Amino acid sequence: MRLLSEHKPYWVTDLADTAIGKVPRVGSLLEAADRLGTLKVRLDIGRNSYSVPAGLYALGQPDEKAHVLVTANYKLTFDTLRQALPGVNCWLLVLNTKGVNVWCAAGKGTFGTEELLYRLKFTRLDQVVSHRALILPQLGAPGISAHEVAKQTGFKVIYGPVRATDVKAFLASGLKATKEMRRVRFDFVDRAAVTPIELVHTFRPQGLILATLFVLNLLGRQPQLWSAAFTNTMLNFLPFLGAFTIGCVLVPLLLPWIPFRSFVLKGLSTGLIWAAYVVMNLPLFGMAPSPVTAVALMLLLPAISAFLALNFTGSTTYTSFSGVKKEVRLGLKPILFSGALGIILMLVGKAIQVMT
Amino acid sequence: MKHLYLKNVSTLSLDEEKCTGCGLCTSVCPHSVFEIRSSKAVILDKDACIECGACAKNCAFSAIRVVSGVGCAFAILNGLLRGSAPTCD
Known part of the structure; x- marks a missing residue:
């Protein structure tokens, strides 16, 4: 840990003395820099390199009898956990999940038995604490074999709650998780937190569509003002922006209220309603009413949303692995076919308009 | 409101012969698929299973089987494009 003392990150307060030497100490209060970091990764800025060094940390003033909580080294995860534990003195054993959250890392196997065994050995935790129990997040279970860890190290794995915000109550109740703590949720607020990133991820295709529409607008008429072409491009783009927003924001937010269990059908049905509205109001979006354009949009917009x-x-x-595989198997080809046909018809419609 | 996903797709299965009723599966399952009834685990709601594999991996008696994976279209498409197993990297 000498390295850490020389290059101490701002979120490490000082060093705690243990039987095996100094261990970095953290508090449960987040600073402005931590909050800014959270905001940035929610918008997909530097999300893939937002990590803390793996290893053992002291939260508050833990002694050799204090609980050991195991977590991932995604800083958002680490911060969420410590923030949920004001006034709690415990050890945090941070696994190297390559900056990925617990559940995804467990699915990939990086939050796994092997890494836990290695980290236990590397941090010499058995010399820091006198007990032999580890509290793991329940969502780490897909990567961990509790009986294997017990067999290899003597440490008993206790699965804590799904959510960090329940950990304090879990500790206070003598490590008893209620049924509610064990169930993963996906409430409106949870969904709202993950939708911005969905939209950010589509900026590139959206830019491509904008550029294409601009070129088409320039081709359109005789010597035309750039500003007019620009304005019309913006109007033309609105139907697409709507289709993207439906797929990335509206369907996620309204998820349980949109009929159909299949995500393809949720996106398709909502996209169809939007496409129908657009087609009935083509002049509103800077497009001349034409059957070809109408059919093109009816094919293309729902395909994007789906x-x-x-x-x-x-x-x-x-969503289950088998379920999503089924959706991809049944839905992907129709989506791609519908989208491709829509694009071709859009271009045909434009060509007809230019020539007549 | 409870989220419901596709029916009759989960590969989850339980061997009651091997089950000792330890109940660890009820602790790790994020969708309350299992319950212990008269010292044996039972599958309450198979359609709620997301095939994360936590139960099978933590069953010391190998009583649970499931083809586990992540229900993520991006990872599955990525795998299709590369001709590999699903991956999000």
């Missing part, structure tokens, strides 16, 4: 809704399965907490 694809993005399908993509959202990865951000949810209740």
Whole structure:
């Protein structure tokens, strides 16, 4: 830990003395810099390198009898955990999950038995604490074999609650998790927290569509003002912006209220309603009413929404591997076909408009 | 409001012969799929299973089987494109 004392991160308060030497200490109060970091990763800025060094940390003033909480080294995870534990003195054993949250890392196996065994040995935890119990987040269970850890190290794995905010109550109740603590949720607020990133991820295709529409607008008429072409491009883009917003924001937010269990159908149905509205009001979006354009948009817009809704399965907490495989198997080809045909018809419609 | 996903797709299965009723599966399952009834685990709601694999991995008696993976279209598409197993990297 000498290295840490020389290059102490701002969130480490000082060093705690233990039987094996100094261990970095953290508090449960987040600073402005931590909060800014959270905001940034929610918007996908530097999300893939937002980590803390793996190892043992002291939260508050733990002694050799204090609980050991195991967590991931994604800083958002680390911060969420310590923030949920004001006034608690315990050890935090941070696994190297390559800056990924507990659940995703457990799925990948980086929050796994092997890493836990290695980290236990590396940090010499058995010399720091006198007991032999580890409290793991329940969502780490897909990567951990509790009986294997017990067999190899003598440490008993106790699965704590799903949510960090329940850990304090879990500790206070003598390590008893209620049924509610064990159940993963996906409430409106949870969904709202993960939707901005969905939209940010589509900036590139949206930019591509904008550029294409601009070029088409320039091709359109005789010598035309750039500003007019620009304005019309913006109007033309609105139907697409709507389709993206439906797939990335509206379907996620309204998830349980939209009929159908399938995400493809949730996106498709909502996208169809939007497409129907657009087609009935083409002049509003700077487009000349034409049957070809109408059909093109009816094919293209729902396909965009359906694809993005399908993509959202990865951000949810209740979609199964087999279920999503089935959706991809049945839904992907129709989506791509509908989208491709829509694009072709859009171009055909434009060509007809230019030539007549 | 409870979220419901596709029915009859989960690969989860339980061997009651091997089950000792220790109840660890009820602790690790994030969707309350299991319950202990007269010292044996039972599958209450198979359609709620997301195949995360936590139960099977933590069953010391190998009583649970499930083909586990992550329900993420991005990872599955990535795997299709590369001809590999699903991956989000």
